[in-house]
Amino acid sequence: MVEDEKVDNQKCENRLEPNLKVTVQDMKDLGLNYWKMDAETYKYPIKAIPWDPKDAVDPRLAALRDDLGYSYADVITIHPDHLPGFATHVKNFFTEHIHDAEEIRYILDGSGFFDVRDPLNRWIRIHVKKGDLMTLPEGIYHRFTCDEIDYIHAMRMFIGVPCWTPINRFDNPDIDTDTHASRKKLTKSGFFETHREC
Numbered sequence: 001m002v003e004d005e006k007v008d009n010q011k012c013e014n015r016l017e018p019n020l021k022v023t024v025q026d027m028k029d030l031g032l033n034y035w036k037m038d039a040e041t042y043k044y045p046i047k048a049i050p051w052d053p054k055d056a057v058d059p060r061l062a063a064l065r066d067d068l069g070y071s072y073a074d075v076i077t078i079h080p081d082h083l084p085g086f087a088t089h090v091k092n093f094f095t096e097h098i099h100d101a102e103e104i105r106y107i108l109d110g111s112g113f114f115d116v117r118d119p120l121n122r123w124i125r126i127h128v129k130k131g132d133l134m135t136l137p138e139g140i141y142h143r144f145t146c147d148e149i150d151y152i153h154a155m156r157m158f159i160g161v162p163c164w165t166p167i168n169r170f171d172n173p174d175i176d177t178d179t180h181a182s183r184k185k186l187t188k189s190g191f192f193e194t195h196r197e198c
C-alpha cells in the first residue's frame, strides 16, 4: 500500500511504513483482472492511434480480444521524447478519477504505477511492467504515474467507442463522484458492498 498524504515524489514507491501487503486474491476481489503476456516475441509500434485489434498476431491477445470483445485499441508511449506535454500528462494521470468503462492496459515495455483505492479508501499501488495486461473495473478510484524510469509503452483497449475522459474525484465541488452511476455499480457489487466502512 502507499502513503495517502501528498508525497514528495509520486514516481517513488512511497510505501506505507510498516507496509501492508496485498494478495492476488485481494486484487481479484476488487474486480481487477490480470494476464501475463508475451511482450518479447510480438512487436508493436511506438505509437498507433488507433491500432486495429484485428491485427493481433499474438494468439493470446487475439483470444482475449475475441472473448472479451475488445473492439478498439491504440498504442502509446509515455516518455519525454515521445509524448508532447509529458509532465502535464503524468500530472493529469495522477489525479484521482474514475471512468464509466473498464480500463484495459497491456504494458508492452517499460513500467509504471497504478494506484487503486480499496473499499476503506486506502491506496493500493501496483507496479506494472512489461508483459502485464491488467483491467480495472468501471467506477474504481484510481490514478497512474510513471515510475522513476519515466518510460512506459502501453496498449489501451476498449469495448465499443473509446472514451478516455477521466471523471476526477475532487476537481468540481458540484460533481459528487461517489454517486456517479459507475461508482454505484461498483460499490453495490459483492466485495465493495460487504467491505465498506460503516
Ligand SMILES: CSCCC(=O)/C(O)=C/O
Binding pocket: 093, 103, 105, 112, 142, 143, 144, 152, 154, 156
Ligand atoms: C499506462 S496507460 C496511461 C495511463 C492511463 O491510460 C490511465 O487511464 C490512467 O488512469
Ligand SMILES: [Fe+2]
Binding pocket: 097, 099, 103, 142, 143, 166
Ligand atoms: Fe484511468
Ligand code: NI
Binding pocket: 097, 099, 103, 166
Ligand atoms: Ni484512467
